[in-house]
Amino acid sequence: xxxxxxxxxxxxxxxxxxxxxxxxxxxxxxxxxxxxxxxxxxxxxxxxxxxxxxxxxxxxxxxxxxxxxxxxxxxxxxxxxxxxxxxxxxxxxxxxxxxxxxxxxxxxxxxxxxxxxxxxxxxxxxxxxxxxxxxxxxxxxxxxxxxxxxxxxxxxxxxxxxxxxxxxxxxxxxxxxxxxxxxxxxxxxxxxxxxxxxxxxxxxxxxxxxxxxxxxxxxxxxxxxxxxxxxxxxxxxxxxxxxxxxxxxxxxxxxxxxxxxxxxxxxxxxxxxxxxxxxxxxxxxxxxxxxxxxxxxxxxxxxxxxxxxxxxxx
Amino acid sequence: xxxxxxxxxxxxxxxxxxxxxxxxxxxxxxxxxxxxxxxxxxxxxxxxxxxxxxxxxxxxxxxxxxxxxxxxxxxxxxxxxxxxxxxxxxxxxxxxxxxxxxxxxxxxxxxxxxxxxxxxxxxxxxxxxxxxxxxxxxxxxxxxxxxxxxxxxxxxxxxxxxxxxxxxxxxxxxxxxxxxxxxxxxxxxxxxxxxxxxxxxxxxxxxxxxxxxxxxxxxxxxxxxxxxxxxxxxxxxxxxxxxxxxxxxxxxx
Numbered sequence: 001x002x003x004x005x006x007x008x009x010x011x012x013x014x015x016x017x018x019x020x021x022x023x024x025x026x027x028x029x030x031x032x033x034x035x036x037x038x039x040x041x042x043x044x045x046x047x048x049x050x051x052x053x054x055x056x057x058x059x060x061x062x063x064x065x066x067x068x069x070x071x072x073x074x075x076x077x078x079x080x081x082x083x084x085x086x087x088x089x090x091x092x093x094x095x096x097x098x099x100x101x102x103x104x105x106x107x108x109x110x111x112x113x114x115x116x117x118x119x120x121x122x123x124x125x126x127x128x129x130x131x132x133x134x135x136x137x138x139x140x141x142x143x144x145x146x147x148x149x150x151x152x153x154x155x156x157x158x159x160x161x162x163x164x165x166x167x168x169x170x171x172x173x174x175x176x177x178x179x180x181x182x183x184x185x186x187x188x189x190x191x192x193x194x195x196x197x198x199x200x201x202x203x204x205x206x207x208x209x210x211x212x213x214x215x216x217x218x219x220x221x222x223x224x225x226x227x228x229x230x231x232x233x234x235x236x237x238x239x240x241x242x243x244x245x246x247x248x249x250x251x252x253x254x255x256x257x258x259x260x261x262x263x264x265x266x267x268x269x270x271x272x273x274x275x276x277x278x279x280x281x282x283x284x285x286x287x288x289x290x291x292x293x294x295x296x297x298x299x300x301x302x303x304x305x306x307x308x309x310x311x312x313x314x
Numbered sequence: 315x316x317x318x319x320x321x322x323x324x325x326x327x328x329x330x331x332x333x334x335x336x337x338x339x340x341x342x343x344x345x346x347x348x349x350x351x352x353x354x355x356x357x358x359x360x361x362x363x364x365x366x367x368x369x370x371x372x373x374x375x376x377x378x379x380x381x382x383x384x385x386x387x388x389x390x391x392x393x394x395x396x397x398x399x400x401x402x403x404x405x406x407x408x409x410x411x412x413x414x415x416x417x418x419x420x421x422x423x424x425x426x427x428x429x430x431x432x433x434x435x436x437x438x439x440x441x442x443x444x445x446x447x448x449x450x451x452x453x454x455x456x457x458x459x460x461x462x463x464x465x466x467x468x469x470x471x472x473x474x475x476x477x478x479x480x481x482x483x484x485x486x487x488x489x490x491x492x493x494x495x496x497x498x499x500x501x502x503x504x505x506x507x508x509x510x511x512x513x514x515x516x517x518x519x520x521x522x523x524x525x526x527x528x529x530x531x532x533x534x535x536x537x538x539x540x541x542x543x544x545x546x547x548x549x550x551x552x553x554x555x556x557x558x559x560x561x562x563x564x565x566x567x
Binding site: 036038042156160161162163164166167169171173174175176177178180221224226227229230260 | 363366367369384387390392394397399400403404405406409410413416417419421422423424425449464
């Protein structure tokens with residue numbers, strides 16, 4: 001039996017793998033909607049904002065409970081999105097700059113708090129630094145359980161509210177005209193993103209969580225013109241990336257999971273960019289070349305016809 | 315008691331702090347095509363958005379068939395400006411039209427065969443049946459506008475609001491749209507259209523609302539769409555306009 005296969009025999013490793021795949025799946029789904037709503041960077045901001053939230057939750061409680069982290073990160077994410085909204089509305093600063101400002105402030109604060117915790121001598125703190133880049137191997141059974149349940153819950157919510165989310169992403173003005181509570185749905189989607197981020201950072205890390213939200217969605221967009229297919233495909237790409245990242249990381253090399261997962265999802269993206277039918281580069285090149293050949297042939301045949309006619313006339 | 319499809323009393327609305335609509339009041343007659351006319355920045359789109367509750371009102375009352383808007387959503391159809399959405403969205407023309415049924419479906423329920431049939435009928439009415447499965451970015455501007463119109467038809471409303479449906483469409487599409495609007499009128503429906511081209515106002519509409527932040531005038535085209543009123547609406551900014559309006563009036567008499 002090859003060495004790399006051993007990971008599948010260890011039940012704990014199998015659990016972790018499953019958890020990371022489900023995480024990739026749900027972040028791909030949520031990411032599809034945020035990508036289509038042109039909020040790609042929002043996931044990044046939320047992930048970075050989660051760090052101080054998690055740190056404060058740990059400092060207040062002294063325990064590494066994923067539930068408390070969720071509350072802390074959600075609160076921080078809420079403040080961050082409020083901050084971004086406030087800056088965009090009340091100053092002349094555009095949203096991209098507002099995102100950049102808020103994102104770095106929260107991450108800076110989070111890093112300061114994290115360093116403070118590490119030097120505080122609290123024996124329970126070991127592992128918190130894993131939040132930066134993620135380490136799937138450090139997950140314990142309970143973490144995986146929470147990851148799996150929330151992932152399935154998120155996928156379930158997106159299935160139930162698929163029609164509403166689709167309308168909200170495509171044409172929020174029309175949705176409001178139909179009487180859907182757009183502000184509420186907006187907040188709900190933001191909340192789902194916070195949940196994915198918080199559940200995911202332990203495995204993938206804060207810095208790279210955004211990539212897991214957006215890259216699978218962008219890749220999926222290349223393969224289809226149907227939203228339903230795109231969402232499922234993004235989920236599958238996410239799951240695939242999560243699997244690859246976890247697998248290599250857990251397979252003794254001790255590399256951090258987050259970067260590996262991101263590299264894997266980028267590989268999927270590059271394949272999509274190059275070879276997706278219709279939208280991929282190769283496909284576009286072929287279409288263009290066929291069109292050009294057909295046009296030159298057409299030109300040649302009419303020219304030939306003209307020539308023939310002239311010869312006949314002579 | 316017979317209520318008007320749309321009654322607006324003392325409506326004011328603002329973006330940020332500057333009011334863009336001040337104290338608008340009028341009552342729209344049922345079964346008519348109504349043009350909302352005014353210069354850029356006069357608040358034409360804002361008027362529609364304020365009525366539909368898309369932007370908050372500062373003051374004023376809007377009733378639709380005698381009831382507040384919130385109770386009448388299902389009998390209102392809306393065609394937003396074409397530029398307001400991302401046409402590269404992964405969805406087909408048929409899908410967009412089916413969105414017109416979402417309000418009737420309510421929460422959680424997915425559109426099914428019935429919605430699909432209805433959407434196909436609406437696409438047929440705007441002459442777009444052949445493009446049902448097309449991704450929406452691969453439609454021309456005029457075709458996109460027709461899809462938007464079909465979506466409004468799918469709403470099966472009694473009162474329609476259309477924000478510049480004639481912008482960026484070719485002559486054929488414009489004719490197709492106006493034919494459709496006349497059909498709606500014949501069915502007793504009321505349609506409000508934000509419109510730019512003063513030359514076609516008399517031909518297209520029965521009733522006009524002349525707007526420039528405040529209401530300049532409203533009433534039947536014959537009595538209201540006069541050179542004098544236009545001059546007040548556009549504030550004398552367009553000399554050519556004045557001449558055109560005069561010559562048209564002279565031609566008519």
